Amino acid sequence: MKQILTINPGATSTKIAMYQDTQLAWKEEITYSSQDLAKYDKIFDQFSLRLADIEEVLASHQVTKLDLAVGRGGLIGPVKSGAIKVNQSLVDHLQYHPVLEHASNLGAKLAWEISKKHGTGLALIYDPVTVDSMSPVARLTGIKGIERRSIGHHLNMRAVARKAAEKVGKSYDDANLIVVHLGGGSSASAHKHGQVIDFVSDDEIMFSAERSGGLPIKAMLPVIKEMGLDKFNQLIRKRGGLYSYFGTTDLRVVEEKIAQGDQEASLVFDALCLGISKTIAALSVSIAQPIDQICLTGGMARSNLLCKKVEERVHFIAPLAIYPGEFELEALALGGFRVLNQEEEAQELSFDA
Template sequence: MKKIVIVNPGATSTKIAYFEDTDLVWKDEVIYTPDQLKDYAKIYDQFEIRYQDIQVLLENHGISQDLDAVVGRGGLIGPVKAGAIKVDAELIDHLKNHPVLEHASNLGAGLAAAIRDHFGNESCQALIYDPVTVDSMMPIARYTGLKEIQRKSIGHHLNMRAVARRLASDNGLDYDKANLIIVHIGGGATASAHTQGDIVDFVSDDEIMFSAERSGGLPVKEVLKLAKELGVQELSKKVRAEAGLQSLCGTKDLREIEDRVKQGDQEADEVIQAFALQLAKCIATLAVSLKGKVDYIALTGGMAHYDYLCQLIEERVNFIAPLKIYAGEFEAIALAKGGFRVITGIEKASSLEEAMKK
């Protein structure tokens, strides 16, 4: 039996879970208030407080020095291939000092190493799995109409690949041979086209669909007018933190909007229909990237709990392929299964250099 701990740092929390093989034994969470974190200028400045709290939590759960693997959520490394990456000093330094963006997930590797050093057995491995910058997009999908700008693959890869594997398994398919479209709709929204085990095209909420607080694609001429009026910094804040459902409904809480729809609010209902339309357009775009050969489509993330939204999307995309719902997120089990595959020899972990070469 293999003993595995996963660590998933988020903006105001650190999720911890303990698995025996791939069976969840317990999960827990350390939650921080904004006041507790306000004095930390950079994400990595939070490392000590986060690790100390994790150490206490693991000791309280009776974890001793016999772990076989610790798997952290991968941060914004830069373009890397999918799968497991070994945690070493080079990876930690990269995420601490040279990340693509500041994000709590950048702490995952360092926390995994610290847990390994204190709680692991002699052969315990520290890993990250499917970081948010996994990139296996086909070259032609990277192009835009400006030479200076390429499309990027940054998003919910860990959860989307976990759902893709589960979707394939649930329907008697080999993930490495299936053609799948996975859409994550939560606080942010991203979508991916999978073929032969690779995400060959990827769409974020900077592009087609809006999300809880991001604008999605916008008419460029109108954006230029707004940029002139607001300035770049204010415009960036507007399209990335004050847009989407937040702008259209005055809230990014889908449950509140759902209640309005149930009470007959026609404007809220129209926004949800528009949201569904944009998500369906995104799915259709990715179907083209798969040349129309799609086995299944899946919706995942917190917003996939909303039956009415899922129904509206299904009505528009069921001509492409059957739609399945995997509401919520599956990051903990994805990390645990990834670690299990590595320590049992099913899968090989890459070094940072190997992962970045793709």
């Protein structure tokens, strides 16, 4: 039985889990306050702290031997989906040349160091944030040199897509699926025969709990001029979406307002659902074949009202299935197991210094 440790570093937490083959043995979450992390200028400055805390959890579970450690992949630039071996080149790239500073960039080095101490030295990342198999036509915008990018919740969405394919009795490589991850930021993906051929990021079409989604450019030009780029970036990424209207990112608070007869809350909620539905419709034409299933996942997929309203708008495209929450630790473990079981081959990347 293979012992597989999975590691998912987030902004204020590190989630870890032990799997025996494909079965969960235990799961823990190490949390940090904003004050705990405020003294660290860069993400990689947190490495020693997070590693020591993981080691403490492993000691509490009397972990002595691992077959594999799998970390959440960071922002390494466009890569193929699937497993990637951790090597020094990858770690250095994530530390010194990431696309963006993000806690997930720590996943590779944490997995590698723990595997060297407790296992064979084999460590993987799986379906990193920058998985990119978009079709060439989907990349183009109306401005030459500006292209759409595939950066988002790939790990969870591909895990959900595999579950959905199994549910409809197909292999992932044979299915046509649309998956929408709904949370603080939302993204969506079109899966055609095992490839994410189109992707909607959190600055396009639908707004979310804290992101603005797509905005009318002409109307925003004077706002950008007045606010400046830094404040505008904060507005659209941290203070947009539900927060802009209600000062909260908690969808449950908005639903309570609706239950109390708040008409603005009802209208904004309907607009949220309309944006999600427009996103699904846009991705359906990228697939341009019958869709086997539409999937909603992420934290906001726990809202029965949201799922019902979206289903009312998109049911003519394909059946809707709900996968609330996220499956990232499970996805890391299952991907790692497929590599150990020789069902999948891990990529090995090298980056220019």
